[in-house]
Amino acid sequence: MPTLIIDNQTVTVPEGTNVLEAAKRLGIEIPHFCHHEALGSVGACRLCAVEFREGPVKGIQMSCMVPAKDGMVVDTGSAEVLAYRAQVIEWLMTNHPHDCPVCDEGGECQLQDMTVAGGHGIRRYTGPKRTYQNQNLGPFIAHEMNRCIQCYRCVRTYQDYCGGTDFGVLGSRQRLYFGRFSDGPLESPFAGNLIDVCPTGVLTDKTYRFKSRIWDLQEAPSICPHCSLGCAVTPGARYRQLQRRRARTNNRTNGHFICDRGRFGYGYANHPDRPRYPLLGHRRVTWQEALAALQNKLQELGELFGPGSIGLLTSSRATLETQFLTKRWAAALGSDQLCFEAHPGRDLGARVAASQRLDRTASLEDVRNCDLAVLIGADPLSEAPMLALALRQAARRGARIVVVDPRPVELPLAYERHAVSVEKLGQLLRGLSRPQQSEFPSSMEELGGSLASALLAAKSPLLIGGTDLLGPQGTEAMQQAAEACSQPETPCRTMFLLAGPNSFGGALLSAEGPCFSSLLEGMEQGRIKALLCFEADPLADYPDRKRSRAALARLDMLAVFDCAATATLQEADLFFPTTAVEESTGTLINNEGRMQAFEQVFSAGTPLAESAGGSHPPRFFSRDIPGSEPQSAWGILGALMGRSADLLTLRSEIEKNDHRFAGLSQLEARGEGRRIAAPRQYSLSHQPNISGIMGSDQLQLLVTETLYGSELLSNLSSCLHESTPSAFVMLHPQDAARFKLEEGKKVLLGTPVGDLTLTLRIAGDMVPGMAIVPRLRGTVLEPLVPGTEPLPCRIEKA
Amino acid sequence: MLLSEKQITQLKRRVRETPHPREMILDVLHAIQDANGWVSDEGVELAAIILGLSPLQVEEVATFYDKIYRRPVGRKVIHICDSICCWSRGSEALMQRLQQLLGIAAGETTIDGMFTLLPTCCLGACADAPALRIGKTLYGKVAIEQLEAILDGERTEVSS
Amino acid sequence: MRTCEPLLFKNRRIGETVFLEGYRRTGGYQGLEKALRDMTPASVREEVKASGLRGRGGAGFSTGLKWSFFPSDDPGEKYLVCNGDEMEPGTFKDRQLLLADPHHLLEGVLIACYALGIGTAYIFLRDAYRQCAANLEHAMDEAREAGLLGDNILGSGFSCEVHVHRSAGRYICGEETALLNSLEGLRPNPRSKPPFPAVKGLFGKPTALNNIETLANVPHIITGGAAWYKSLALTEKGSGTKLYGLAGHLETPCCVELPLGMPLGELIRDFGGGVWQQRSFKACLPGGASTPYLTAEHLDVALDYETLEQVGTRLGTGGVVVFDDRTCMVAATLNLLRFFARESCGWCTPCRDGLPLVCWLLERIELGQGTREDMTMLQEQLRYINGRSFCALALGAMGPVDGLLRHFAEEVEDHIRLGRCPLQA
The missing domain is CATH 3.40.50.740 (Rossmann fold)
Structure with missing residues (x-):
C-alpha cells in the first residue's frame, strides 16, 4: 500500500494503482481521454501528464502509466504541465472541426471540457483539416469520423471489452479510421456503449439525434427494466418523451456498460398506442x-x-x-x-432461486471475477445480456467458461460447449452434486461429476442457471450442487436468471x-x-x-x-x-437479491412530438x-x-x-x-417432478427467450424493430436432413397452438431431436411461452 | 480466382498447424497480392476465411502497411524513394520527370494500367541515391536522362 | 588512410553473395563450433558482455547487459527476434551484409540462441529486402543440410529453428515492441514497457531482440575473444568495428566497415571521397535520420557512442548523411520530418498530431510564409514532443529539429526575415 503526496495531500492506495487513479481518490481529476476506469490505461492520448517532484520517477510523466509508489511527490498543475496539456489539446484540435454549436455531443463532450479547461482558445494552426467519409453503422449509432481524436476508446471497448470483431481501427499515422470493414449494422449487442465511451461526437446515439441538447434533458438515476439483472441506467427525457438511455456506473452490477436492449428499449414509454386514460x-x-x-x-x-x-x-x-x-x-x-x-414455472423457479443462501449468491461483479463458470440452461445474450459481458471479463483474465445447454449459445468469448438435451440436464445436475465421486452410472452424470471436481478446485467457482430451462426442480438441484462444490474458503456461488426485473x-x-x-x-x-x-x-x-x-x-x-x-x-x-x-x-430487486431504488426522470404525458402533431410551439x-x-x-x-x-x-x-x-x-x-437481509424459506418437496422423456423419433419443441422480440417492454421500442428477427425455427442438421428440409426455406411447424409457417435455420451447435423457436411477440410465435417443458411437435415442408 | 484451390488449401493447412494463426496475416496477404497485384475487398474477405478472422480484423492489419495495396495498382509499381539521401541527390526532380513521362501524379496509375507511381520511404539504397524500385528491380544512381529508357525497358520486359 | 581488417565485410565482393562454402573458407561457423564445443551458454554471455558490444540498431544499448536481463536458464518457450526492419533513412548496412554474406547473420543468431537458451528465432526483414530474404532462405537450407540448423546442431544436443518473416513496410516496425506486434499479426503499435520483451515478448514469452549487425558481430567475439574485439575500436570506451554508411552529398557514397570511433572528417575524406562537386561541408546526420546534426566544427569528432552524446547527438545506426553548403537545412529538416510524420503509427498524440504540425510550420518557413510566432511554435514543439511520446519514434523525429534550432537558428530566422528561402536563387 504505497503512500504518496499529490498536490500537497497524502493518499495511500492499493499496490498497482496508477497515479491518475490515486489522484481521483483525493478528488483530483487529472485531464485524460484514453484512460477509462473499465478499459484501463494505454498511454495513447498523452494528456494526463503530471510532474513528479520526488520519488522513484522524476519529471513530467503520464499519470495513467505510472504506478503509485512510496515517496512520490506529485504536482498535477505545475506551469510546465499546464502548458504541455494545452499543447496536447492544440494537437488534437488541429484536425477537429469547429462544429460544437451543431455537434450532437455538445454539452457532454469531454474534448469540449478539456479544451476549455486546458486554456486552448485560439487555433494557431490554419492549415487544412483531414476529413473522412462516414459509415452507416446501423440503426443505433451515428458516425461522424471528422470529430475523432483517436483515443482508441471505441475500439478497446468494442473489441477488448465487448468481444466484437466487426468494428476497429484502420489505417495509421494521422489517417486513422475507426469503423467497419464496410457499411452495415454493428454486430455486437453491446455496440451502444460506443456512444458512452466516445469522448467526442464521433459515435453518438442515432435514435436520439436531433431531439434535444443534453442540458435540456431531464435525467435521473434509474434501473433498466428489460431483464432480471437490474443494470444502472440514466434515462433522459424532454417534452414528455423518453429520448434515450445511457449506462450508469454500478460496480456491483453492470459496471460501466449496458446492453443494446437496455439502451434502446426505452421507446415503450412513448409508444403511440400506449393506453393513457382510465x-x-x-x-x-x-x-x-x-x-x-x-x-x-x-x-x-x-x-x-x-x-x-x-x-x-x-x-x-x-x-x-x-x-x-x-x-x-x-x-x-x-x-x-x-x-x-x-x-407458474417462472414463479416457482424464482421462489427457489430466491431461497438461495446469500453468501452463495453471485453478483455480476462476482461473475467478472470468477475463475470458473459453468452455465447450465442459461443463454446470457437472450436472457440477461450483460451477463455475457461479465463472463467475457472473467474469460479475459483466464477464467474457464463452460456452457451446458440444448440450444446454440453464442457468447462473445471462447468457451467450452456441451450440447445436452433438456431431459438429460437432470442427470448432469445429479453428477454435479457429486464432486468426489469417481464412478457414474451415465456419461452425463460423469460430465457433471468432472465439472463438479473442477468447481471444487477453482478459487472462485460459479454456477449459472437459467430458471426457464432448469425449472424449479433443476434450480433446486443446482443449489444443492453448489453446496456440494463449495469449500469454506472457496464457496461455489450461483446466479439464476429470472424472468423480469423484480421477479426476486x-x-x-x-x-x-x-x-x-x-x-x-x-x-x-x-x-x-x-x-x-x-x-x-x-x-x-x-x-x-x-x-x-x-x-x-x-x-x-x-x-x-x-x-x-x-x-x-x-x-x-x-x-x-x-x-x-x-x-x-x-x-426493484434484481436476480441476486439486490434492492435498487430508481428515481423519477419525467412526468408522464403524451410526447409533444405526438400531441402537437409535429408542430412547435403547440398551437x-x-x-x-x-x-x-x-x-x-x-x-x-x-x-x-x-x-x-x-x-x-x-x-x-x-x-x-x-x-x-x-x-x-x-x-x-x-x-x-x-x-436483501435474508433469503426466503422455501421447500420444493410438494412440487411435481420434472419428467418428460419422450420417444426418440418424436421431435420436441423448445421455446426460448431471444435478445430482441421476447421481452414485453423493449419489444414496444420501435428502434429495436430493425434488429428483431422474423419468426424462425431452428433444427439440428441431422433432423433437417431427416425431414428433408433446407436452411432458409419455409417450414410448417405443428404445435399445440396450431400449425405455424416459419423460416428454417439450421444450427450445428444444438442437440438433435429438438425444434427450437424464440418467443417473438407480434408474430405467429407469440402464443408460445418459454419456461415450459418441451412440447411434442412435428415439422414438414410448407 | 484470387488464389488457386491448392494455394488456399496450403495456407489453410499452415494456419491450422501454427499455434498462432494470426502470425500468418501478412503471409496470406502477400500471397494474395503476389497473385493479383493488389488486395481487393474480396481479397481481405478471402484472407479472413483462411485465417479464421473477421474481414475487419484482417483489414485493421492490411491498412496499416503501405506495401499492402488496398487499391488497384498497375502491372508494375514504381516506388521512388523520397527520403533524405535520395532527396539530397535530386529525387524531387526525378519525381517530377516521372510524373511528366507517365502523365500521372503520385498515387495514380497510368491509363494503360502499366505503372503506378508511389513515393516510398528509404529503400536502403542510400549509397546509390537517387534510387527507385520498379516491380522487383532496384535502380540506383538514376539520372533524369535515364528515366525514359528505364521505363521503356520495363514496358518491354512485360510485353516480351 | 586508416583501414582495418574487416570482420563482417570480410567476404564482401560487390555484386556477389558468399554462401556456405565461401563463408566456411574464411573461418565461418568456427564461432558456433567453439561456442557449442568449448563454452557454456553462460560463458558465451560473459564473453559478449566483456566485449563491450553495443547494439548497432540505433539505441546503442549494451548487448551483454541486455542479455544479462534475459531469463536464459528458465525452461519454457523463449524467442530470439532479429530486427532487420532497416528503414531509417541513411541506413543500409544490414542490407549490405545480407547481400554479401547471409551466413554471417545466421551464425550470430545461432550463437545468441545457444547463449540465451532459445530454440526458436525469427528474423524480421523489411519488405524491400526481398533479395536479402532469398539469400537468408538459401543460407538456411545450406545450414540445415550441413547440420548447422535444426535439431542437434553439430551433434551438440543444441537445437534451433529460424524463421524469416517478410514485413510489408512501415518504419515503426523497427521499434522492438511494435515489431513483436507485427510478428504476431497485430497492428504494429508499440507496447508499453514494462513488461519488457525479455520478460513478456513474442506471444507473451521472454524474447531477446537484437539488430542484424549486432548479432553478426557475435561470432567474431567468440572466435577472437572479448579483449581482442574490444581492442579493435579506436576510442577507449568503444569496442569492435562498425558498418558506417556514407551517403548524401559525397563523391563516393558507400558502406564501409571501420574501427568504431572513426573521426567524422577522416571518414568523409577517405571513404566518402569528400563532399561532391568540390563544395564544402555544411552539416551531416551522424547516424541516420533521427540523430541531431553535426556541423563543420565537429569534423574531428570520433564517431562512437560516448563522444557523440557529448556533442548532443547520437551514433544511431552509423549512417552518415552529408549536406553540402548549398543545402537549405530547413528544407532538409522538413524532408526528414515528413518521413517521420508519415511513418508514425498513430498511437499517441504528440507523434500522430504533433509531427504533422511541425511539418506544417517548417513548410511555412521554407516557403517564406513563416512568422516569429511560427518560430516560437517550433521551439514549443521541440520542448513538448521530446520525451512525451509513447515510444522513441517522435523523440528521434525531433532530433533533426533539435539540431536545426541549435545549429541553424540563424538560417531559420533568415527565412522568416527575407520571406523566402535564402538558399534558393
Missing part, C-alpha cells in the same frame, strides 16, 4: 369514475361471494412497493388469492401463496369472480393461452393496471393507466397536460386503500414489516443498491 369497458372515463366502478364491483362481489372471489396478480415488472401494497390490499380485502407471477421481490413476498394455475382453477370453477392485474399480463405470460383466455372470459370483472397495451388489456373491463419506470419512483393551450393521467401502480393502490402516497413512509413500512428488506428506506438511487 377505461370502463372501452369507454374513456375519469379516474374517479374508474375507481368508483372498481370499488363498487369489489364491494358487490365481496358481499355476494366473499373476499376469496377476488384474485390479485402482479408481475416481475411491478416494483417492490406495488407488490407489497398488492399483498397488503389482498389482506385488507381478505383474499388469499394473490399471486406474483402469471407463469415477488418471490420473496409470495411466501407459500398459490400459483397462478390455482387462481385459474378458481376462475374456471367460478370461485374467483374478479381478477386485478397490477402490471401483469396473464394472457400473454401464462404458458397455455387457450386456458387462460377461457378462464379470464368467465370473470365478472377483469381490472388491469398497466403502462403498456398488453394482450390482457384487450379483455379488460376496467383499465387504469400506470407510469413507466422512468415516470415514477420505486424499488393550443389547456390546463391539463395531454396524456398525463398514468399514475404509479403503488400510488393507485395507496389511493384505493386510502393511504398516503408517500414513498418514504411506504418503504419504512415495508422494512419494518419484513426484516428481509432492511435498509430499504435508506436506499439511494445513486448508490450500489443493497442486498
Whole structure:
C-alpha cells in the first residue's frame, strides 16, 4: 500500500494503482481521454501528464502509466504541465472541426471540457483539416469520423471489452479510421456503449439525434427494466418523451456498460398506442369514475361471494412497493388469492432461486471475477445480456467458461460447449452434486461429476442457471450442487436468471401463496369472480393461452393496471393507466437479491412530438397536460386503500414489516443498491417432478427467450424493430436432413397452438431431436411461452 | 480466382498447424497480392476465411502497411524513394520527370494500367541515391536522362 | 588512410553473395563450433558482455547487459527476434551484409540462441529486402543440410529453428515492441514497457531482440575473444568495428566497415571521397535520420557512442548523411520530418498530431510564409514532443529539429526575415 503526496495531500492506495487513479481518490481529476476506469490505461492520448517532484520517477510523466509508489511527490498543475496539456489539446484540435454549436455531443463532450479547461482558445494552426467519409453503422449509432481524436476508446471497448470483431481501427499515422470493414449494422449487442465511451461526437446515439441538447434533458438515476439483472441506467427525457438511455456506473452490477436492449428499449414509454386514460369497458372515463366502478364491483362481489372471489396478480415488472401494497390490499380485502407471477414455472423457479443462501449468491461483479463458470440452461445474450459481458471479463483474465445447454449459445468469448438435451440436464445436475465421486452410472452424470471436481478446485467457482430451462426442480438441484462444490474458503456461488426485473421481490413476498394455475382453477370453477392485474399480463405470460383466455372470459370483472397495451388489456373491463419506470419512483430487486431504488426522470404525458402533431410551439393551450393521467401502480393502490402516497413512509413500512428488506428506506438511487437481509424459506418437496422423456423419433419443441422480440417492454421500442428477427425455427442438421428440409426455406411447424409457417435455420451447435423457436411477440410465435417443458411437435415442408 | 484451390488449401493447412494463426496475416496477404497485384475487398474477405478472422480484423492489419495495396495498382509499381539521401541527390526532380513521362501524379496509375507511381520511404539504397524500385528491380544512381529508357525497358520486359 | 581488417565485410565482393562454402573458407561457423564445443551458454554471455558490444540498431544499448536481463536458464518457450526492419533513412548496412554474406547473420543468431537458451528465432526483414530474404532462405537450407540448423546442431544436443518473416513496410516496425506486434499479426503499435520483451515478448514469452549487425558481430567475439574485439575500436570506451554508411552529398557514397570511433572528417575524406562537386561541408546526420546534426566544427569528432552524446547527438545506426553548403537545412529538416510524420503509427498524440504540425510550420518557413510566432511554435514543439511520446519514434523525429534550432537558428530566422528561402536563387 504505497503512500504518496499529490498536490500537497497524502493518499495511500492499493499496490498497482496508477497515479491518475490515486489522484481521483483525493478528488483530483487529472485531464485524460484514453484512460477509462473499465478499459484501463494505454498511454495513447498523452494528456494526463503530471510532474513528479520526488520519488522513484522524476519529471513530467503520464499519470495513467505510472504506478503509485512510496515517496512520490506529485504536482498535477505545475506551469510546465499546464502548458504541455494545452499543447496536447492544440494537437488534437488541429484536425477537429469547429462544429460544437451543431455537434450532437455538445454539452457532454469531454474534448469540449478539456479544451476549455486546458486554456486552448485560439487555433494557431490554419492549415487544412483531414476529413473522412462516414459509415452507416446501423440503426443505433451515428458516425461522424471528422470529430475523432483517436483515443482508441471505441475500439478497446468494442473489441477488448465487448468481444466484437466487426468494428476497429484502420489505417495509421494521422489517417486513422475507426469503423467497419464496410457499411452495415454493428454486430455486437453491446455496440451502444460506443456512444458512452466516445469522448467526442464521433459515435453518438442515432435514435436520439436531433431531439434535444443534453442540458435540456431531464435525467435521473434509474434501473433498466428489460431483464432480471437490474443494470444502472440514466434515462433522459424532454417534452414528455423518453429520448434515450445511457449506462450508469454500478460496480456491483453492470459496471460501466449496458446492453443494446437496455439502451434502446426505452421507446415503450412513448409508444403511440400506449393506453393513457382510465377505461370502463372501452369507454374513456375519469379516474374517479374508474375507481368508483372498481370499488363498487369489489364491494358487490365481496358481499355476494366473499373476499376469496377476488384474485390479485402482479408481475416481475411491478416494483417492490406495488407488490407489497398488492399483498397488503389482498389482506385488507381478505383474499388469499394473490399471486406474483402469471407463469407458474417462472414463479416457482424464482421462489427457489430466491431461497438461495446469500453468501452463495453471485453478483455480476462476482461473475467478472470468477475463475470458473459453468452455465447450465442459461443463454446470457437472450436472457440477461450483460451477463455475457461479465463472463467475457472473467474469460479475459483466464477464467474457464463452460456452457451446458440444448440450444446454440453464442457468447462473445471462447468457451467450452456441451450440447445436452433438456431431459438429460437432470442427470448432469445429479453428477454435479457429486464432486468426489469417481464412478457414474451415465456419461452425463460423469460430465457433471468432472465439472463438479473442477468447481471444487477453482478459487472462485460459479454456477449459472437459467430458471426457464432448469425449472424449479433443476434450480433446486443446482443449489444443492453448489453446496456440494463449495469449500469454506472457496464457496461455489450461483446466479439464476429470472424472468423480469423484480421477479426476486415477488418471490420473496409470495411466501407459500398459490400459483397462478390455482387462481385459474378458481376462475374456471367460478370461485374467483374478479381478477386485478397490477402490471401483469396473464394472457400473454401464462404458458397455455387457450386456458387462460377461457378462464379470464368467465370473470365478472377483469381490472388491469398497466403502462403498456398488453394482450390482457384487450379483455379488460376496467383499465387504469400506470407510469413507466422512468415516470415514477420505486424499488426493484434484481436476480441476486439486490434492492435498487430508481428515481423519477419525467412526468408522464403524451410526447409533444405526438400531441402537437409535429408542430412547435403547440398551437393550443389547456390546463391539463395531454396524456398525463398514468399514475404509479403503488400510488393507485395507496389511493384505493386510502393511504398516503408517500414513498418514504411506504418503504419504512415495508422494512419494518419484513426484516428481509432492511435498509430499504435508506436506499439511494445513486448508490450500489443493497442486498436483501435474508433469503426466503422455501421447500420444493410438494412440487411435481420434472419428467418428460419422450420417444426418440418424436421431435420436441423448445421455446426460448431471444435478445430482441421476447421481452414485453423493449419489444414496444420501435428502434429495436430493425434488429428483431422474423419468426424462425431452428433444427439440428441431422433432423433437417431427416425431414428433408433446407436452411432458409419455409417450414410448417405443428404445435399445440396450431400449425405455424416459419423460416428454417439450421444450427450445428444444438442437440438433435429438438425444434427450437424464440418467443417473438407480434408474430405467429407469440402464443408460445418459454419456461415450459418441451412440447411434442412435428415439422414438414410448407 | 484470387488464389488457386491448392494455394488456399496450403495456407489453410499452415494456419491450422501454427499455434498462432494470426502470425500468418501478412503471409496470406502477400500471397494474395503476389497473385493479383493488389488486395481487393474480396481479397481481405478471402484472407479472413483462411485465417479464421473477421474481414475487419484482417483489414485493421492490411491498412496499416503501405506495401499492402488496398487499391488497384498497375502491372508494375514504381516506388521512388523520397527520403533524405535520395532527396539530397535530386529525387524531387526525378519525381517530377516521372510524373511528366507517365502523365500521372503520385498515387495514380497510368491509363494503360502499366505503372503506378508511389513515393516510398528509404529503400536502403542510400549509397546509390537517387534510387527507385520498379516491380522487383532496384535502380540506383538514376539520372533524369535515364528515366525514359528505364521505363521503356520495363514496358518491354512485360510485353516480351 | 586508416583501414582495418574487416570482420563482417570480410567476404564482401560487390555484386556477389558468399554462401556456405565461401563463408566456411574464411573461418565461418568456427564461432558456433567453439561456442557449442568449448563454452557454456553462460560463458558465451560473459564473453559478449566483456566485449563491450553495443547494439548497432540505433539505441546503442549494451548487448551483454541486455542479455544479462534475459531469463536464459528458465525452461519454457523463449524467442530470439532479429530486427532487420532497416528503414531509417541513411541506413543500409544490414542490407549490405545480407547481400554479401547471409551466413554471417545466421551464425550470430545461432550463437545468441545457444547463449540465451532459445530454440526458436525469427528474423524480421523489411519488405524491400526481398533479395536479402532469398539469400537468408538459401543460407538456411545450406545450414540445415550441413547440420548447422535444426535439431542437434553439430551433434551438440543444441537445437534451433529460424524463421524469416517478410514485413510489408512501415518504419515503426523497427521499434522492438511494435515489431513483436507485427510478428504476431497485430497492428504494429508499440507496447508499453514494462513488461519488457525479455520478460513478456513474442506471444507473451521472454524474447531477446537484437539488430542484424549486432548479432553478426557475435561470432567474431567468440572466435577472437572479448579483449581482442574490444581492442579493435579506436576510442577507449568503444569496442569492435562498425558498418558506417556514407551517403548524401559525397563523391563516393558507400558502406564501409571501420574501427568504431572513426573521426567524422577522416571518414568523409577517405571513404566518402569528400563532399561532391568540390563544395564544402555544411552539416551531416551522424547516424541516420533521427540523430541531431553535426556541423563543420565537429569534423574531428570520433564517431562512437560516448563522444557523440557529448556533442548532443547520437551514433544511431552509423549512417552518415552529408549536406553540402548549398543545402537549405530547413528544407532538409522538413524532408526528414515528413518521413517521420508519415511513418508514425498513430498511437499517441504528440507523434500522430504533433509531427504533422511541425511539418506544417517548417513548410511555412521554407516557403517564406513563416512568422516569429511560427518560430516560437517550433521551439514549443521541440520542448513538448521530446520525451512525451509513447515510444522513441517522435523523440528521434525531433532530433533533426533539435539540431536545426541549435545549429541553424540563424538560417531559420533568415527565412522568416527575407520571406523566402535564402538558399534558393
